[in-house]
Amino acid sequence: MEIKIEYPSNLSQETRLFMNAVIEKLSGVDSISNCDLGAIRMLMLSYDVYVKASNEVLERGPLVYDKRNRAKINPAVSLTTKKYIEIVTIMKEFGLTVKSREHIKAMTDEVDQDNPLYQFLKNND
Structure with missing residues (x-):
């Protein structure tokens, strides 16, 4: 699904490039839909504040x-730290993130098909 997001005029170029890459990545693996736009906007705003504070x-x-x-x-130091935490979350x-991608890969059907808990949950759907 192709997602279009309008960028505010005062958004940094670095943030625009980052968000384009994020949206392209998520669209490429079909992991984004219109209901995710709120979280995408939060990521965009947090990242932009992080860039400017940095x-x-x-x-x-x-x-x-x-x-x-x-x-x-410098107050920008604590702002940078707060926004970094929000972005990573x-x-x-x-x-x-590298770790979250590995976790998602570990939860694929190929890995979990023999897992008894997975089988139980799958059969009770």
Whole structure:
């Protein structure tokens, strides 16, 4: 199924490229439908904030200084961390991490056909 998503005008080019790759990957294995658009949008927004916050940390550094020249942690550092966690969580749901892909492969019929629990559940459908 082909999914089309409209990108906000202020979305970074890096996010657009990432989301195009994600949608292409999920469409290629028929793992996406219109009901997934909310989660795809969450991934898009989280990734864009992550990119922008990461760029802020790279430009200004992990520390910023107040009017009295006292160092404090750049707020973009914690934002980057929060968004990273959100992104990984969403990506796991779609099987877009190495570990989650391996888990999905392990749950295929070819592997589980001899599993007694699998047989029980399959026969009780």
